[in-house]
Amino acid sequence: MLAGSCLCGGVRFEISAPFLKLTFCHCTTCKRISGGVGTANGRSRSEWIDVVQGHELLTTYQPDEGSAKTFCSVCGSNLFGGGWPESEEASVRLSSIDSEIEGEPSAHIYTRSMATWETLPDDGLPRHETQSP
Ligand SMILES: [Zn+2]
Numbered sequence: 443m444l445a446g447s448c449l450c451g452g453v454r455f456e457i458s459a460p461f462l463k464l465t466f467c468h469c470t471t472c473k474r475i476s477g478g479v480g481t482a483n484g485r486s487r488s489e490w491i492d493v494v495q496g497h498e499l500l501t502t503y504q505p506d507e508g509s510a511k512t513f514c515s516v517c518g519s520n521l522f523g524g525g526w527p528e529s530e531e532a533s534v535r536l537s538s539i540d541s542e543i544e545g546e547p548s549a550h551i552y553t554r555s556m557a558t559w560e561t562l563p564d565d566g567l568p569r570h571e572t573q574s575p
Pocket residue numbers: 448449450451452453514515516517518519
């Protein structure tokens with residue numbers, strides 16, 4: 443089981459199974475919500491994610507393009523993407539996970555949205571212009 447929380451500690455959640463896949467996303471939306479080069483995500487089935495504390499603090503934002511993103515309305519920590527909780531699968535921001543995570547990200551995605559101030563690490567991972575195939 444994985445445990446996660448936001449910066450203020452108001453929201454706590456658990457995930458009952460290991461992540462299906464780990465990726466770095468460099469899309470423009472992830473830059474906006476992360477304050478950096480993008481997000482690091484674990485893919486999980488939405489039904490595996492159980493918010494055990496602070497459900498009332500969660501706010502979900504649906505951008506004009508792309509899937510809904512959920513954050514803590516107190517501290518602003520970005521927690522879930524990919525349309526959680528309605529979608530079959532969701533993205534969980536690895537920055538919110540308190541447990542040790544098994545495995546490593548397998549790819550950089552949406553590299554077409556690289557910022558001029560951004561450099562990709564020389565980590566040997568595949569880079570995809572959009573989503574992973
Ligand atoms: Zn919070």
